[in-house]
Amino acid sequence: MQSSLPPTLYLSADDVIGIVRRVGLPQCIAGIAERIERDFLRWQQFDKSARVACHSHDGVIELMPIADEREFAFKYVNGHPKNTREGLPTVMAFGVLADVDTGAPRLFSELTLTTAIRTAAMSAVAARKLARPECRVMALIGNGAQSEFQALAFRDLVGIHTLRVYDVDPAATAKLVANLVDERIDVIVCSSVAEAALGADIVTTVTADKANATILTADMLAPGMHINAVGGDCPGKTELHRDVLKGASVFVEYEPQTRIEGDIQQMAPDFPVTELWRVLSGEASGRTDEQQITVFDSVGFALEDYSALTFIRDTAIKLGIGATLKLIPTTADPKNLFGVLETRHAPARGDLLSA
Amino acid sequence: MQSSLPPTLYLSADDVIGIVRRVGLPQCIAGIAERIERDFLRWQQFDKSARVACHSHDGVIELMPIADEREFAFKYVNGHPKNTREGLPTVMAFGVLADVDTGAPRLFSELTLTTAIRTAAMSAVAARKLARPECRVMALIGNGAQSEFQALAFRDLVGIHTLRVYDVDPAATAKLVANLVDERIDVIVCSSVAEAALGADIVTTVTADKANATILTADMLAPGMHINAVGGDCPGKTELHRDVLKGASVFVEYEPQTRIEGDIQQMAPDFPVTELWRVLSGEASGRTDEQQITVFDSVGFALEDYSALTFIRDTAIKLGIGATLKLIPTTADPKNLFGVLETRHAPARGDLLSA
Numbered sequence A, B: 001m002q003s004s005l006p007p008t009l010y011l012s013a014d015d016v017i018g019i020v021r022r023v024g025l026p027q028c029i030a031g032i033a034e035r036i037e038r039d040f041l042r043w044q045q046f047d048k049s050a051r052v053a054c055h056s057h058d059g060v061i062e063l064m065p066i067a068d069e070r071e072f073a074f075k076y077v078n079g080h081p082k083n084t085r086e087g088l089p090t091v092m093a094f095g096v097l098a099d100v101d102t103g104a105p106r107l108f109s110e111l112t113l114t115t116a117i118r119t120a121a122m123s124a125v126a127a128r129k130l131a132r133p134e135c136r137v138m139a140l141i142g143n144g145a146q147s148e149f150q151a152l153a154f155r156d157l158v159g160i161h162t163l164r165v166y167d168v169d170p171a172a173t174a175k176l177v178a179n180l181v182d183e184r185i186d187v188i189v190c191s192s193v194a195e196a197a198l199g200a201d202i203v204t205t206v207t208a209d210k211a212n213a214t215i216l217t218a219d220m221l222a223p224g225m226h227i228n229a230v231g232g233d234c235p236g237k238t239e240l241h242r243d244v245l246k247g248a249s250v251f252v253e254y255e256p257q258t259r260i261e262g263d264i265q266q267m268a269p270d271f272p273v274t275e276l277w278r279v280l281s282g283e284a285s286g287r288t289d290e291q292q293i294t295v296f297d298s299v300g301f302a303l304e305d306y307s308a309l310t311f312i313r314d315t316a317i318k319l320g321i322g323a324t325l326k327l328i329p330t331t332a333d334p335k336n337l338f339g340v341l342e343t344r345h346a347p348a349r350g351d352l353l354s355a
Helices: A013-023 A025-040 A081-086 A112-130 A147-157 A170-179 A193-197 A242-246 A255-261 A276-280 A302-319 A337-341 B013-023 B025-040 B081-086 B112-130 B147-157 B170-179 B193-197 B242-246 B255-261 B276-280 B302-319 B337-341
Strands: A008-011 A052-055 A060-067 A071-079 A093-099 A105-110 A137-141 A162-166 A186-189 A202-205 A212-216 A226-229 A238-240 A249-252 A294-297 A323-325 B008-011 B052-055 B060-067 B071-079 B093-099 B105-110 B137-141 B162-166 B186-189 B202-205 B212-216 B226-229 B238-240 B249-252 B294-297 B323-325
Touching (some): A008 A013, A013 A105, A025 A112, A025 A302, A052 B060, A060 B052, A060 B060, A093 A302, A105 A302, A112 A147, A112 A294, A112 A302, A137 A193, A147 A170, A162 A193, A170 A186, A202 A212, A238 A242, B013 B112, B013 B302, B025 B112, B025 B147, B025 B276, B105 B302, B112 B276, B112 B294, B170 B186
Parallel strands (some): A162 A186, A212 A238, A226 A294, B162 B186, B212 B238, B226 B294
Antiparallel strands (some): A008 A323, A060 A071, A071 A093, B008 B323, B060 B071, B071 B093
16 A cells, blocks of 8 residues: 655745746735735634744744644744844744645745735735725835835735835845835835834834834824834834824734734733724724724734745646655555664665765 | 855655664664653753644644754644544654744754654653563553554663553554564563553553543552553543542643643643653652552653754764755845845746756
8 A cells, every 4th residue: 555645845945936036026915915815704714823932032933823624834933133133034934734634744835035925915905904095105114124025015005106214224224225226116215213104194114123112103193194013023022102002993913912912012901902804804894084093013923824825835836836845754554654664675775865 | 245044954754764774763762762851851941831732623733842042843743543544644743943042943854753752762761760660561552653662662761571462453463563573572462451451560552542532441450550641642532541540640741731631631630740850850759669550641742852853963963864955045135035036136047946
């Protein structure tokens, strides 16, 4: 009897870079946004939990599992703001899809680039429901690894044509400006958060510092603004002053996780928030008037990675990209794991050590 | 500036089979047992949590994270007893080691074979403290994928020279007998659990059914027995009758996890148990007299996988086994993730699709 174990598809960083180049970044953002919307509409079908975080002095490592009836997904992701000083990325990630029915791992993929795309897609999906319909100007605070993805997602899915950008690191801003030169979006470099927020319809904060920061204060707000708060995503890592939250309608991904990790960690446990899936499904209101200030207190939820992983997997298969991993030892009799060690049935030793 | 990201070592199933063949299975069991003892003695240095489980109708998928100051480890593992009917293993696993300081993933390895080895090593480490010193006969109930590993671990580390074996599936027992033919251990095939337990110094239960079973009942016990209960490791999956636990001194790996998953899930939340690390360190007593019945209510804890992963990693490096994965996209400027998509600096398209 031959083992019926299905193969595990492996997508390296270069494979996913190849996929995004072939398909196009705007198309990948739109494709993942579509998956996120579709999956959020079947929210009740998922077995959800707050992610498991391991905090250290300079950062955090997290595991983010989720499953529906058919597929189990998880992401490994870190957040180490100090990494960039050593030439390393702040965020590195990979993810897995497995069959719920058998537990067999079916996909092992890079998720660093993919996380940047899905985070931007998630922000745009939320803004389409929460920002005013005619938003054209966005302040972009924090011009690091995530910033270009936010810019393109809001250009294509929300209609933003002008960015007002600011970062404490001028080199990061210069990099953002250079990267957006050919991207049909006007970029205005500002010298402070307050200046960037001036006249903006939407304020997106994507800063990296692991600190209780007050990047955005209430005096910078104007009526009708939408705040897309992406960088405050960890206990002790916030971006908004309490007063910003107090005066706003606040929307979250998965409330049990955001209470611990989001900007609302500063507020009382009964501070009112609305889960975004309820707005997408029509069960709850999003923006109700032109003057309202809305906040999407985004921390990143496992369901978004499920959506991104299935998109990348399906696209890789369509394009014929990726390799196969032999991760699980197989034997003719699955109860005979010991049998894989028997040298009488073994391939030549050289084969085993070729890797 | 070149990226300073360290490589991720990949160990496939064949790589780890190759390592175990080169080093020898008994030597791997002993090596991992030594690591487990060493790591349990520094219990307080680990950031511990109960594993995260996703239960479905026929099985469970679990993530098991743990970290010390330097290394973060986690294992993905499933348990699907019905898999063997489809030619698939009940348990499949893989694991990761990462640097706590930066979050960089450093090892991605098979853990199916390795889990069988570490589980047997853990059982033997516990039995050395909890069983009577002159144990020679062990009943082995459940003769599936885990059974040969238990047999060899108890032969080498505890001094067992006779096995009394039983399984509801006679083919599994026949496989076990055939696999142990050259292993310097006497095997007596029994026709019931009660018969297997008769005259045994140690009873090891490694059954797979996801059910509240009562494999072992109080009438099968004799004074001075040690029960090594390995198969009851999930809510709704137990092996011992309550009365077996009631009359015994019960030892566990990590109490918060075992209360949910172990055979003690049947008992009141204040049913007394002792964490094994306290016995290993001398803080608590193990066996105190010849007549006492001891139970190691083993469910499998993340620290054992940490020990196994570091052993396998160090051995692979020594032997020069394994490949390198390019899992993380790297750029000269780590804040310029967007830059990996720029085609002007890109390698030829063919390179990206070669996998």
